[in-house]
Amino acid sequence: xxxxxxxxxxxxxxxxxxxxxxxxxxxxxxxxxxxxxxxxxxxxxxxxxxxxxxxxxxxxxxxxxxxxxxxxxxxxxxxxxxxxxxxxxxxxxxxxxxxxxxxxxxxxxxxxxxxxxxxxxxxxxxxxxxxxxxxxxxxxxxxxxxxxxxxxxxxxxxxxxxxxxxxxxxxxxxxxxxxxxxxxxxxxxxxxxxxxxxxxxxxxxxxxxxxxxxxxxxxxxxxxxxxxxxxxxxxxxxxxxxxxxxxxxxxxxxxxxxxxxxxxxxxxxxxxxxxxxxxxxxxxxxxxxxxxxxxxxxxxxxxxxxxxxxxxxxxxxxxxxxxxxxxxxxxxxxxxxxxxxxxxxxxxxxxxxxxxxxxxxxxxxxxxxxxxxxxxxxxxxxxxxxxxxxxx
Amino acid sequence: xxxxxxxxxxxxxxxxxxxxxxxxxxxxxxxxxxxxxxxxxxxxxxxxxxxxxxxxxxxxxxxxxxxxxxxxxxxxxxxxxxxxxxxxxxxxxxxxxxxxxxxxxxxxxxxxxxxxxxxxxxxxxxxxxxxxxxxxxxxxxxxxxxxxxxxxxxxxxxxxxxxxxxxxxxxxxxxxxxxxxxxxxxxxxxxxxxxxxxxxxxxxxxxxxxxxxxxxxxxxxxxxxxxxxxxxxxxxxxxxxxxxxxxxxxxxxxxxxxxxxxx
Numbered sequence: 089x090x091x092x093x094x095x096x097x098x099x100x101x102x103x104x105x106x107x108x109x110x111x112x113x114x115x116x117x118x119x120x121x122x123x124x125x126x127x128x129x130x131x132x133x134x135x136x137x138x139x140x141x142x143x144x145x146x147x148x149x150x151x152x153x154x155x156x157x158x159x160x161x162x163x164x165x166x167x168x169x170x171x172x173x174x175x176x177x178x179x180x181x182x183x184x185x186x187x188x189x190x191x192x193x194x195x196x197x198x199x200x201x202x203x204x205x206x207x208x209x210x211x212x213x214x215x216x217x218x219x220x221x222x223x224x225x226x227x228x229x230x231x232x233x234x235x236x237x238x239x240x241x242x243x244x245x246x247x248x249x250x251x252x253x254x255x256x257x258x259x260x261x262x263x264x265x266x267x268x269x270x271x272x273x274x275x276x277x278x279x280x281x282x283x284x285x286x287x288x289x290x291x292x293x294x295x296x297x298x299x300x301x302x303x304x305x306x307x308x309x310x311x312x313x314x315x316x317x318x319x320x321x322x323x324x325x326x327x328x329x330x331x332x333x334x335x336x337x338x339x340x341x342x343x344x345x346x347x348x349x350x351x352x353x354x355x356x357x358x359x360x361x362x363x364x365x366x367x368x369x370x371x372x373x374x375x376x377x378x379x380x381x382x383x384x385x386x387x388x389x390x391x392x393x394x395x396x397x398x399x400x401x402x403x404x405x406x407x408x409x410x411x412x413x414x415x416x417x418x419x420x421x422x423x424x425x426x427x428x429x430x431x432x433x434x435x436x437x438x439x440x441x442x443x444x445x446x447x448x449x450x451x452x453x454x455x456x457x458x459x460x461x462x463x464x465x466x467x468x469x470x471x472x473x474x475x476x477x478x479x480x
Numbered sequence: 481x482x483x484x485x486x487x488x489x490x491x492x493x494x495x496x497x498x499x500x501x502x503x504x505x506x507x508x509x510x511x512x513x514x515x516x517x518x519x520x521x522x523x524x525x526x527x528x529x530x531x532x533x534x535x536x537x538x539x540x541x542x543x544x545x546x547x548x549x550x551x552x553x554x555x556x557x558x559x560x561x562x563x564x565x566x567x568x569x570x571x572x573x574x575x576x577x578x579x580x581x582x583x584x585x586x587x588x589x590x591x592x593x594x595x596x597x598x599x600x601x602x603x604x605x606x607x608x609x610x611x612x613x614x615x616x617x618x619x620x621x622x623x624x625x626x627x628x629x630x631x632x633x634x635x636x637x638x639x640x641x642x643x644x645x646x647x648x649x650x651x652x653x654x655x656x657x658x659x660x661x662x663x664x665x666x667x668x669x670x671x672x673x674x675x676x677x678x679x680x681x682x683x684x685x686x687x688x689x690x691x692x693x694x695x696x697x698x699x700x701x702x703x704x705x706x707x708x709x710x711x712x713x714x715x716x717x718x719x720x721x722x723x724x725x726x727x728x729x730x731x732x733x734x735x736x737x738x739x740x741x742x743x
Contacts, residue, residue: 125670126634127651132564136639136649196634196649196671203614203633214613214637275607275727276643353580429645430577434563 089237092466093459099311100462107455114448117441118193126196129442134434135425137194139418139446144190146296146417147453148267149289151183151224153297155260156327162253168323171468172316174239175308176301177232178460180260183297184225186453191218193445213269220263227256232460240467264289271424279357279424282345288338289416294331296412298324299405306402308461314468318398325401329389332408336382339415357423360433365426368433375419381411522686527705528604528623529678530732531689532714533597537698544572544595550694551599551676556667558657567648569676570599570691575737581724591737597699599691600625600646600676601723601731608638608647617673623704623732624678634671643727647675704732 096104121128131138157176160166192198209215231252238245268286271277282288302324305316346354359365361375388394388404395401427433438446538544551557551570558567576583578596585592602625609619616631617638639647653670661667665681668674678701679689692699702711711734714720720734 125650125652127565127670131651133566133639133648134645136636191635194635196636196673197632197669198634200614200631200633203616203631207614207631209613209615212611212613212637214611214635218613270637271640274611274641274643275729276724277640424640429580429643430573431580432577 089233089240089463089467090459093462096462100458103458104455107451107458110451111448111455114445114451117444118448120441121193121445122198126194128439130437130439132434132436134428134432135422135436137421137425138436139438139442140190140194142417142421143446143449144187144194145267145289145421146413147183147187147190148221148264149293149412149416150297150300151180151187151228152260152264152290152293153301154180154228155257156294156298156324156331157301158253158257158260160323163257166323168317168320171314172301172305172320174232174236174464175305175316175461176297177228177235178464179297179301179304179457180228181225181232181460182453182457184221184228184263185456186449187221188225189449189452190446193449213266213273217263217266217270220259220266224256224259224263227252227259231256236464236467240470242471261290264293271420276429277424278351278353282342284338284341288335288342291331291335291338292412292416295328295335295408296416298328298331299408302328302405303402303409304457304461306398308465312465312469313472314465321398321401322396325389325395325405328405328408329386329395332382332385332389335412336386356427356431360426361419361423366433368426368435370435370437371419371422374414378411378414378419381407382415385411523684524686524688526622526703528703528732529602529683530623530702530704530711530734531602531678531692532700532711532720532734532736534698534700534714534736535594535596536736536738537696538595538597543696543698544597547597547691547695547699548572551691553660554662554690555665555677556654556658556662557674558654559659560652560654560657565651567650567654567674569648569674570597572597579721579723579735581726582721588738594737596735597691598644598646598723599733600678601644601729601733602676602678604730604732605728607641607643607729611637611641613637620680622683624680625675626677626680627674629666629668629672629674632672634673636673638673643724643729644731647673649673 129138129140154176157169157173161169161173192201195201204215204218231249234249235245265286268289271280272282272285274280302321305321305324309315343358346358356365360368361371362379363369364372385404385407388400388407395404422436426435548570552559552568555569557569560566572595575587575591575594575596578598602623604623606617606619606625608617609625612618613635614631614633616628616633617625618628619625634649636649639649650668650670650672655667658667679687679691682688682690687693688701689699692701700711700714702709704711706712714736715734718736720736722731722734725731
């Protein structure tokens with residue numbers, strides 16, 4: 089099937105080469121980081137994780153969100169997701185690929201990465217995260233590729249895929265739960281030390297992932313002959329709505345606990361993020377942007393009139409995505425390190441090389457996504473032409 | 481030089497035996513534990529090493545400086561001259577920052593601004609060891625939390641896990657920033673984490689930690705598990721506090737803040 093990604097319009101190849109160029113530039117910066125060390129980034133002794141780990145955390149959520157298509161289609165027989173469930177699975181493949189790359193570029197000694205396998209350490213959450221992420225990547229590649237291959241031939245997928253599909257559902261939950269446990273079990277970081285962290289991660293994941301999927305489905309409709317359909321997009325819109333409501337609710341629960349208890353350590357990170365602490369407030373404008381976008385998104389999503397209008401739904405989805413990207417891909421990580429264990433404030437801001445490397449990893453993800461979507465869309469287009477449509 | 485057929489077979493046979501043994505080693509034996517120093521017969525041993533910091537003995541800036549410099553010099557700790565790249569094993573901060581959970585605006589005069597010496601607590605229940613994905617940081621049988629610089633992958637999970645800010649990362653190559661190299665102790669490479677090691681390399685030779693040696697009695701090192709040890713005697717007669725003890729990491733470093741002049 090991969091050969092379908094090798095034929096395409098000028099626009100398709102233009103996009104591919106654009107992504108390759110971005111990747112190339114980022115790679116040159118990575119070589120500099122490799123030679124100089126992570127000091128090339130904005131991270132320091134006090135804020136020892138930054139943009140890379142933030143992106144990793146956010147993208148684990150995007151990857152997990154494929155389950156929001158798999159559950160309705162495979163467990164509730166919601167047939168309308170039949171044609172687009174593959175878009176969710178391939179998005180998961182792309183997102184997990186980016187997760188792994190973000191971990192890799194964050195390593196101080198990347199050439200020693202196999203030490204995680206050579207000295208397996210089950211008491212480290214990082215070990216489990218590596219295991220579940222690899223497993224999830226494998227599951228989605230196998231499931232996506234096999235079901236699409238069967239679709240192409242107009243036959244039902246082989247029976248051995250079904251157990252894998254069912255397995256992928258709890259597995260998706262596990263990748264984001266384990267990722268939340270990276271943070272939620274650390275004794276000296278009160279901002280992260282919260283039992284609701286995993287639930288909050290899942291809620292934000294099931295909002296940001298499907299929001300991105302809606303945007304991608306609309307792009308696919310615009311650029312190709314394959315139309316994901318109006319109803320699946322509306323159904324996804326409802327999922328984004330519920331998940332975003334849950335996410336904002338969970339965030340407000342954290343705010344309540346911190347500020348009603350008045351425990352300084354629990355309030356400090358929130359104060360730093362939303363108001364500034366000891367005269368330091370680099371992240372304040374960003375965090376309020378996230379908050380305002382979340383409110384705008386909720387107004388557009390909860391109101392059925394605006395949600396049903398695709399032109400407004402896509403605005404809401406973009407708002408959800410950007411809001412959560414700021415909240416989880418940046419604020420959550422940096423906020424956990426400020427103030428430091430001595431209650432002093434050291435600020436963090438990514439450097440230019442760090443930003444370029446980050447953009448390049450996203451470009452790799454988009455490249456993987458483009459190639460996989462090209463294959464999926466080509467199969468769907470062929471089905472339209474021949475009139476064989478096994479999913480209906 | 482030529483080797484006879486017989487010699488060749490002997491060497492080949494022995495080598496293949498060797499390979500066989502190492503393979504079975506890998507498959508059947510426990511994985512190699514990370515180690516730093518093999519103790520000699522002269523080496524000091526204990527069940528749980530601990531340190532008492534008697535802040536009353538630190539009066540002048542020089543009292544702190546001497547201790548810090550001695551440690552950093554023998555351990556090849558680089559001086560980058562900027563906080564962003566900073567690597568440190570032992571340093572100071574004021575009481576309110578060293579013990580943020582002990583906030584008390586009515587403390588006796590001079591305590592609030594009093595500087596505390598800070599270094600790794602060698603916790604009995606260390607979160608850094610719990611989170612390390614490669615066992616590069618590990619707790620020794622004598623309670624010391626040690627670090628294998630060659631196994632560390634630089635993920636910095638231990639830095640997020642440590643509630644005491646005890647760990648530093650080599651954001652860049654430290655070697656050009658070491659003032660005078662001590663050939664007795666390894667230098668580190670970029671991309672690995674490091675911290676105070678309670679001078680395991682000196683304990684192996686029968687010497688106590690360098691900081692205690694030059695502290696004029698301000699730092700007392702000993703076995704917490706031995707009821708007759710000096711540290712236990714001091715703990716029995718002096719009120720001591722530990723940093724963030726409520727977090728349950730069970731630090732092995734105790735602080736005497738005020739009270740009688742002689743500990």
